[in-house]
Amino acid sequence: MPRFEMRESSRQLTSYAGLSLVGQCFEVAKVAPVLDGRIPVSAGMKTSDLVKSVVGLLCLGKNDFAAIEPFRQDRFFREALDIGKVPSEEWLRQRLDAIAGKLREQSDELSLRLIERAEAPITAHDGYVRLDFDTFTMNNSGTKKEDVSRTYQGFDGYTPLAAYLGNEGWAIGLELRPGKWHSAFETQYFLERIFPRVERLVPAGEKVLSVNDSGFDGAPLLFCHEEERERYAALGRRFDWITKWNPRSQKREDWVAKADAAGATWQEMRPGKRQALFDLALERSWNGQRRTLRLALRVIERSIDKKGQVLLAPEVELDGWWTSLSEDVEHIIRRYAAHGTHEQFHSEIKTDLDLERLPSGKFDTNDAVLHLGMFAYNCLRLIGQLGLTGEISPVKHPARRRRLRTVLQEVMYRAAQFIRKARKLILDFGACAGHILPVFLHVQGRLLAARSP
Numbered sequence: 001m002p003r004f005e006m007r008e009s010s011r012q013l014t015s016y017a018g019l020s021l022v023g024q025c026f027e028v029a030k031v032a033p034v035l036d037g038r039i040p041v042s043a044g045m046k047t048s049d050l051v052k053s054v055v056g057l058l059c060l061g062k063n064d065f066a067a068i069e070p071f072r073q074d075r076f077f078r079e080a081l082d083i084g085k086v087p088s089e090e091w092l093r094q095r096l097d098a099i100a101g102k103l104r105e106q107s108d109e110l111s112l113r114l115i116e117r118a119e120a121p122i123t124a125h126d127g128y129v130r131l132d133f134d135t136f137t138m139n140n141s142g143t144k145k146e147d148v149s150r151t152y153q154g155f156d157g158y159t160p161l162a163a164y165l166g167n168e169g170w171a172i173g174l175e176l177r178p179g180k181w182h183s184a185f186e187t188q189y190f191l192e193r194i195f196p197r198v199e200r201l202v203p204a205g206e207k208v209l210s211v212n213d214s215g216f217d218g219a220p221l222l223f224c225h226e227e228e229r230e231r232y233a234a235l236g237r238r239f240d241w242i243t244k245w246n247p248r249s250q251k252r253e254d255w256v257a258k259a260d261a262a263g264a265t266w267q268e269m270r271p272g273k274r275q276a277l278f279d280l281a282l283e284r285s286w287n288g289q290r291r292t293l294r295l296a297l298r299v300i301e302r303s304i305d306k307k308g309q310v311l312l313a314p315e316v317e318l319d320g321w322w323t324s325l326s327e328d329v330e331h332i333i334r335r336y337a338a339h340g341t342h343e344q345f346h347s348e349i350k351t352d353l354d355l356e357r358l359p360s361g362k363f364d365t366n367d368a369v370l371h372l373g374m375f376a377y378n379c380l381r382l383i384g385q386l387g388l389t390g391e392i393s394p395v396k397h398p399a400r401r402r403r404l405r406t407v408l409q410e411v412m413y414r415a416a417q418f419i420r421k422a423r424k425l426i427l428d429f430g431a432c433a434g435h436i437l438p439v440f441l442h443v444q445g446r447l448l449a450a451r452s453p
Contacts (some may be wrong), residue, residue, distance in 0.1 A: 011417055012075060017427050018383070018412030019080040021440065022059045024447035025379040026052055026081060029114040039102050045085055050095050051107070051372060052081045058376035061354045061408055063369065065089045076418040079425060093360065100368040107371040108173070108197075111378045115170055115201055118450040120382055122166035122201060123400070125338060128209035128240070129202050132339055133163035133173065133194065135183045135215065136346040138356045146363040149180040158358070160370060161187065162346065163194045165201060168385055168401050169345045172197045174374040176358075176367040183215030188224050195228050199237075207238040211339045214246035219286035222322055226291060229324050242336050245295060245320030252316040259299045272304020272311075277329040296321045296329040344403070349377060352404035380407045386446050387411060387439040394435040411439065 032048040039047040056077065057067050071077040072086045087095065096103070114120070122129060140148045141156040151157050159181055163173035173194045177185075202208055210225060225241040232239035259266075264278035279296045300317040304310050321332055350356040355373045358366035384402035388395055394410060395402065402410075414436055419426040429437055 012419070013415065014074075014076045014418050014427075015415045016060055016412055017414040017416035017429070017440075018407075019056060019059065019077065020427060021383050021387075021411065021443050021447065022056060022379050023080045023082055024444055024451070025114055025118075025382060026055075028117050028447055028450045029110040029375070031110060032082075034109055034113070035103075035106055038106050039099055045087055045091065045095070047099065047103075049083045049085060050087055050092065050099075051103070052083050053086055053092065054096070054369065054372050055376045055379070056081045056083075058353055058355070058373050059379055060412060061352060063354045063357075063373075064359050065093045068092055075420075079418075079420070093365075096360070096365050096368055097362055100362070100364040103368045104364075104371050107368070107375060108193075110375045111171065112197060112200065114375070114378055114382065115172075118382055118386075118447065120170065121168060121385060122170065122203075122206075123168065124206060125167050126335060128207045128335075129166055130338070131163060131165055131194070131198055131208060131210040132342040133161065133190075133210070133212055134339075134342055134346075135159050135161050135177070136343075136350070137179070138350060138358070140179075140357055143357075143361075145358070145361045145366065147178040149178050151179040158366075159183075161190055162342075162349070163190075164342050164345050165198065168381060169342070170201075170381060171345070171349075171374045171377050172201065174349070174370055174377075176363065176370045178363075183213075184218045184221060187216060188220050191221070191224050191228075199232075204237060207240070208232070209335065210239070210241040211336060212243050213339065214244040217243055217246040217322065219284045222284060222293060223286050223289060223291060226293070226324065240324045241322075242325065242332060242339075243322040244336065245297075245322055247318055247320065250318065252318045253314075255297075255299050255318050256301055256314075256316060259297070264299070269300075273300065273302045275300045277333075279329060293322055294324070294326075296323055296332045298329065298333065348404040349373060352380075352408065353377060377404065380404045380412070383407055383411055383443055387443040392438045392442055394439065410436070414440075 031052060035047045035051055041047060053068060066089050068087060069089055078086060137151040137153045138158045138160060139155050140158060148156050151159050157179045158176055159179050160174060160176050162171060164170060165172050173190060175190060198208055222243060229239045259276040259278055262278045262280060264276035266274045266276050268274050276299045279294055281292050282295050283290055283292050298319045302315045321336055323332055325332055353373055353376060358369055360366050384407040388402040388406060388410060389399060395406060417428040419428060
């Protein structure tokens with residue numbers, strides 16, 4: 001077994017060279033001009049330094065306040081993120097508690113500026129730029145954090161609401177909610193904030209499709225989508241929507257006769273299994289308004305199960321989708337099926353950014369951290385889309401987007417020697433950097449070009 005001589009030198013090494021690109025993202029988003037002018041301080045650390053420190057930690061998959069301590073004397077951390085002074089754990093916690101309300105109002109603007117100024121790709125799926133929004137659960141059981149309560153998954157925690165745009169999954173809305181809140185509760189106010197962001201980011205010539213599941217099947221939200229569709233139409237643009245129907249107390253067996261009454265054609269899928277696709281125009285009312293909406297339906301009747309067992313009574317499966325689309329039902333079902341992709345984005349927030357168990361006992365502070373987490377998510381997503389897709393990517397299997405964990409492994413935790421010489425900042429990746437250096441150069445070039453006003 002060989003023995004290695006261990007020693008310390010004066011050279012400055014870093015194991016997270018990817019922070020240099022995150023710092024460029026900060027410049028593109030104009031973190032200091034956006035925050036310092038709107039959340040000023042009379043003395044002490046600038047708000048932008050505080051936010052850069054938190055987002056820098058999140059971009060390394062660290063969310064605990066104590067994680068800042070090793071970086072207080074780290075020169076590369078300060079230089080890469082352009083931080084005047086790195087806060088201590090106590091100062092970080094206290095300042096976030098004090099400015100959480102104001103910070104939540106301003107932090108989302110950073111994500112919008114980053115996507116907008118960097119000309120981030122927002123690609124369509126089957127002719128529509130998708131807007132997928134949904135709730136997900138964050139397990140914070142065993143804690144006494146404010147507003148932690150029972151979630152629909154059966155554990156104590158939070159139920160945040162998130163909205164994602166395009167095939168890339170850009171996060172344009174991420175808000176913390178108590179665990180016991182129903183998906184549709186106060187969601188119309190969330191959409192009032194999200195819809196203008198979609199209009200701002202999606203080019204005028206692109207069509208938008210909002211997709212959400214049955215937890216949002218309620219007249220207020222359906223009417224909200226219809227009003228947005230009408231507003232887009234007045235602007236000469238196209239906005240459509242699909243909401244999964246919640247059958248609630250419907251008797252599924254009755255829908256076989258309803259399918260026949262609607263003139264549906266039954267399709268034999270296999271012996272003992274048939275399917276009918278049809279639609280109905282149904283009236284919904286809310287707040288003194290009445291609207292006739294389209295409900296696309298699928299009824300499946302099984303008299304023989306998949307193992308060949310004849311059933312005593314047929315089993316009926318019922319699915320439906322409220323929609324503004326005029327396409328055939330089969331196409332609408334395929335469009336809705338793509339909604340499942342957003343579950344990966346939830347997972348990246350919870351696991352890759354390590355945000356499942358939030359760091360504070362105060363709800364407002366945790367909400368502010370989650371909003372900053374959205375900015376960190378978009379920074380990593382942008383780096384992945386610019387550097388880890390296409391010909392220069394060191395990851396050879398093709399993909400429309402890279403998971404944040406891949407960005408952390410391939411870019412963020414890349415080791416390098418940090419050199420400051422002749423007023424230049426240099427990262428030396430060593431002799432084996434031929435596969436990763438083009439990525440850093442390409443991404444930095446794109447971000448430098450986007451920094452100019």
